[in-house]
Amino acid sequence: MKTNHRTQSGDPPEASLSPVISDSPEATEDIAAIISSVARPGDIFALEGTLSAGKTAFARGFARGLGIGEAVTSPSFPIIQEYDGTPPLFHMDLYRLGDSDEVIETGAQELWFGSGISLIEWPDRASDILPEHCIYLHFEIIGDTRRQIGIRGAAHRIEEIKRAIGR
Numbered sequence: 001m002k003t004n005h006r007t008q009s010g011d012p013p014e015a016s017l018s019p020v021i022s023d024s025p026e027a028t029e030d031i032a033a034i035i036s037s038v039a040r041p042g043d044i045f046a047l048e049g050t051l052s053a054g055k056t057a058f059a060r061g062f063a064r065g066l067g068i069g070e071a072v073t074s075p076s077f078p079i080i081q082e083y084d085g086t087p088p089l090f091h092m093d094l095y096r097l098g099d100s101d102e103v104i105e106t107g108a109q110e111l112w113f114g115s116g117i118s119l120i121e122w123p124d125r126a127s128d129i130l131p132e133h134c135i136y137l138h139f140e141i142i143g144d145t146r147r148q149i150g151i152r153g154a155a156h157r158i159e160e161i162k163r164a165i166g167r
Contacts (some may be wrong), residue, residue: 029061036065046123049139
């Protein structure tokens with residue numbers, strides 16, 4: 001686990017977890033379900049990666065881990081999909097948006113500060129307005145079904161994830 005101590009703004013130190021390897025979409029879902037066990041209201045998980053890298057599979061598993069029984073699909077066209085749960089889950093796909101001004105127009109930013117948990121695909125579209133407390137997951141394709149998932153964020157949250165996934 002690498003730690004980057006930020007001192008200028010007083011933000012907590014940032015850390016990263018050595019990459020997690022997933023051998024299948026089902027394994028990605030299982031990893032997400034485990035990570036969801038440490039999620040709390042107000043959390044934002046920024047899901048980075050190319051098309052078909054496993055972001056939506058992660059969202060399916062995350063929702064399952066929260067006890068949400070609805071089918072989870074990519075919200076490319078509605079942009080924001082809300083799933084009823086305690087807390088609610090907001091799955092956002094910003095792929096079709098050009099910049100943070102368009103993100104603000106969707107109302108997504110208001111949801112980040114509510115009582116739900118947000119999963120954001122294509123967070124680069126909002127990089128200049130994302131809160132500091134985001135947990136970033138970077139999905140990399142390393143084989144037909146294999147994915148490497150890098151995780152970074154506030155050190156104390158990365159430590160919680162590390163314990164949850166047994167590292």
